Amino acid sequence: xxxxxxxxxxxxxxxxxxxxxxxxxxxxxxxxxxxxxxxxxxxxxxxxxxxxxxxxxxxxxxxxxxxxxxxxxxxxxxxxxxxxxxxxxxxxxxxxxxxxxxxxxxxxxx
Amino acid sequence: xxxxxxxxxxxxxxxxxxxxxxxxxxxxxxxxxxxxxxxxxxxxxxxxxxxxxxxxxxxxxxxxxxxxxxxxxxxxxxxxxxxxxxxxxxxxxxxxxxxxxxxxxxxxxxxxxxxxxx
Numbered sequence: 001x002x003x004x005x006x007x008x009x010x011x012x013x014x015x016x017x018x019x020x021x022x023x024x025x026x027x028x029x030x031x032x033x034x035x036x037x038x039x040x041x042x043x044x045x046x047x048x049x050x051x052x053x054x055x056x057x058x059x060x061x062x063x064x065x066x067x068x069x070x071x072x073x074x075x076x077x078x079x080x081x082x083x084x085x086x087x088x089x090x091x092x093x094x095x096x097x098x099x100x101x102x103x104x105x106x107x108x109x110x
Numbered sequence: 111x112x113x114x115x116x117x118x119x120x121x122x123x124x125x126x127x128x129x130x131x132x133x134x135x136x137x138x139x140x141x142x143x144x145x146x147x148x149x150x151x152x153x154x155x156x157x158x159x160x161x162x163x164x165x166x167x168x169x170x171x172x173x174x175x176x177x178x179x180x181x182x183x184x185x186x187x188x189x190x191x192x193x194x195x196x197x198x199x200x201x202x203x204x205x206x207x208x209x210x211x212x213x214x215x216x217x218x219x220x221x222x223x224x225x226x227x228x
Contacts, residue, residue, distance in 0.1 A: 044202075045219070097158050098217055100155075
């Protein structure tokens with residue numbers, strides 16, 4: 001499984017876009033990029049995933065660079081409830097297990 | 111409600127004891143994954159089962175064991191408990207889990223079981 005690197009913490013003003021970067025320079029061609037978040041001690045919540053193309057759903061957008069070595073998760077209008085630890089994961093194509101790193105703690109401030 | 115059910119939600123026990131955590135996957139999911147989250151560590155992958163068979167193993171101690179039953183629910187058994195085993199234990203499930211030919215494999219997590227060892 002490819003290793004991912006994320007900043008340990010970020011702040012964002014409520015109502016503004018939150019852009020969370022992730023580096024995955026050793027990702028292999030068939031490994032997806034997944035984003036999850038964990039609010040306090042709840043179970044991790046799936047946000048979005050992608051392989052090569054940019055993706056958007058009701059929660060967020062995922063921008064993947066052309067060389068696939070990095071990606072950015074965008075929360076378009078952050079709210080206080082988006083305060084959480086955000087995990088970027090390069091998924092295993094063998095078994096499907098996900099290896100979590102330390103993630104980025106996003107603090108949304110009023 | 112994610113559809114993944116974990117019981118019990120909270121458990122307090124003493125050192126040296128044995129406990130069993132239970133997980134019912136989402137309907138239709140064949141794979142079950144167990145994770146441990148301690149205060150000083152992140153989410154650690156323990157073990158994965160696919161349709162009753164062990165599929166992948168992570169940092170699971172020898173004192174811990176798991177199995178997946180024919181009805182696809184899974185149990186994580188923790189024995190000879192130590193103070194350091196106090197943690198949140200999460201179960202996740204997914205449709206896939208065998209060698210993936212293509213496509214993503216989204217894991218859905220349960221709410222967790224909080225184990226306190228005194």
